[in-house]
Amino acid sequence: MSYPNARLSVFPCNQCGLCCQHVYLAEETSFLDRGDGTCRHYDTASRGCSIYAKRPDICRVDRQYELNYAQQYTWEDFVTLNLKTCELLQKGSSSKPPPGSSPLIFCSKSPGEDTA
Ligand code: SF4
Numbered sequence: 001m002s003y004p005n006a007r008l009s010v011f012p013c014n015q016c017g018l019c020c021q022h023v024y025l026a027e028e029t030s031f032l033d034r035g036d037g038t039c040r041h042y043d044t045a046s047r048g049c050s051i052y053a054k055r056p057d058i059c060r061v062d063r064q065y066e067l068n069y070a071q072q073y074t075w076e077d078f079v080t081l082n083l084k085t086c087e088l089l090q091k092g093s094s095s096k097p098p099p100g101s102s103p104l105i106f107c108s109k110s111p112g113e114d115t116a
Contacts, residue, residue: 008075011061011082017047018089028058 023029024037034040043050049059057063065078073081 008062008065011079015047016086016090017042020049022089
């Protein structure tokens with residue numbers, strides 16, 4: 001399998017941290033739940049991931065695209081779908097992500113790191 005990572009633009013994460021605070025919404029991420037719906041690796045003070053460099057594949061939006069969605073969507077369409085999930089979370093929705101989006105997008109940054 002070839003991975004088109006080098007061609008992918010950076011996901012436009014605004015570092016709101018909301019995806020990491022709603023891991024209970026998707027079966028694929030519920031194992032990260034510390035008990036209140038937020039990921040056990042989420043650092044509230046910095047609004048970042050405390051294990052960013054070693055975060056699971058499910059938290060890597062570009063990796064999820066390559067592994068599970070590249071056959072279905074262009075990267076641009078995948079980004080658009082996931083931005084809809086961001087929008088729902090930012091509006092305060094706790095409903096499931098729209099069909100076709102990845103379970104949730106996870107691109108929370110550690111301070112000083114680039115989102116990928
Ligand atoms: S990016 Fe880090 S803090 Fe966010 S859900 Fe993944 S492991 Fe948790």
